[in-house]
Amino acid sequence: MPLDELPDWLPAWCLDQLGREPADVLFRSQQVSMVFGLRLAGGRNVVVKARADDGRAASCVAAQAWLAERGFPCARPLTPVVGVGALAVHAEEFRPGGEVLHGDSPDVAVRCAELFARLMAELAGVIVAPPLPNPSWVRWDETGAGTWPAIDFLDALDQSVVSGHIVEAAERARARLLAGGLPCVLGHADFEAQNLRWQGRQVWTVHDWDSLAWQPEAALVGAASGSFASAGPPTLAPIASSEAFLAAYQDFRGRLFTPAELEVAWAAGVWMAAYNAREMALFAGPPAGGDALRAQAAERLRRANA
Structure with missing residues (x-):
């Protein structure tokens, strides 16, 4: 450029x-x-x-x-x-270098969960005003909203291209999330492979701090458990890998989630996947995330008690 x-x-901003x-x-x-x-x-x-x-x-x-x-x-x-x-x-x-960690296996999930647990533990000591409004892909609790948060440029597009299974999954997951009643914490809401750089087994950089959010810990962990493998267009990790992520996170944090927190975690993973699948459909993007959601939604929603 x-x-x-x-x-x-x-230029003047940089000079000043x-x-x-x-x-x-x-x-x-x-x-x-x-x-x-x-x-x-x-x-x-x-x-x-x-x-x-x-x-x-x-x-x-x-x-x-x-x-x-x-x-x-x-x-x-x-x-x-x-x-x-x-x-x-x-x-x-400017912090260049490092490589994207590709893969969605349970082993990769555990590595990413360890990093996410470290990140969340560090953020627990940060005192700032909640960064609201939350990023749209974790804004299931927008006051007065329907299935999706109100976003003009998305809402103006042809919604008929969004498959019914995407909308149904989002509605069921959102209902469970709104019934959660859990306290909110500060967390990273865009924990995807494309935002992480590694040097061997050591993390080099976590990017995209614009995507901090104020949501329940279990919900943020659940969203990350579904999105951690996204190295490009958003996808949804296999259920076994999300399960490994959730278990490893609890181990590394030294605290077991309650049954209700686990349900919220599974619901958050579904809602974020549905949000991303809707956006991909509206812009005729790759269907992989929507296809994965179609294949996994029933089991994930069962685990969410949704």
């Missing part, structure tokens, strides 16, 4: 917040956030992230900074969140 194609506000203007663009990506990898004048590499300012960003960045200071493997924020028009913007260190 040429420098002259950067957003007009970005980081002391140098961009000299080169290392990469650019855009999903929920715009992410720019930049080499500043003088040679320093940084990452600048900008997303719609919905009030979540300051808590997410503060939690990330706290973890980085304690040595958790994540990029260290270099600036606080700064408003730029309707955007919330911050910079963090």
Whole structure:
């Protein structure tokens, strides 16, 4: 990406917040956030992230900074969140390297569960305002919502392409989640292979701290148990691997879930998978996640008592 194609506000923002203007663009990506990898004048590499300012960003960045200071493997924020028009913007260190861990076997699930348990244990010590509203893919509790959280650009699309089994699974899982009555905690809500980098058996970096959420621990663990293997388009791990993830998480955290918490965990995995399958259907994306949900929904919902 040429420098002259950067957003007009970005060079001046870098000069003001980081002391140098961009000299080169290392990469650019855009999903929920715009992410720019930049080499500043003088040679320093940084990452600048900008997303719609919905009030979540300051808590997410503060939690990330706290973890980085304690040595958790994540990029260290270099600036606080700064408003730029309707955007919330911050910079963090450039932390390249590491490899994606591919696979959805129970062995891979246990490795990922150990990391998730470590992550959740660290976040338990963070004191920030809850990062609300929650990311849409774990926002099953939106006040006044129907099956899905209200998202204009998704709701405007042709909903008839979403299979009935996806909607049914989401409705049943959501009902169980809303009946849970469990306290909320801070947790990572996008725990997918694509957001993790490993060096051998050691984790190198956990990415996507924009996706912190305020939901029950069991629900966050359940969502992660279904999504951990997603290295590209979202998929759903095999039931045996989700089961291994849940068991290993409890072992590493040193606390057994109650029967009700386990039901909530299984329900959360279903709801997140259904949300992702709906989005893939609306955009004519890969059907793997929806196919896996169709094959697994009955058993997962049985375990959820949904």
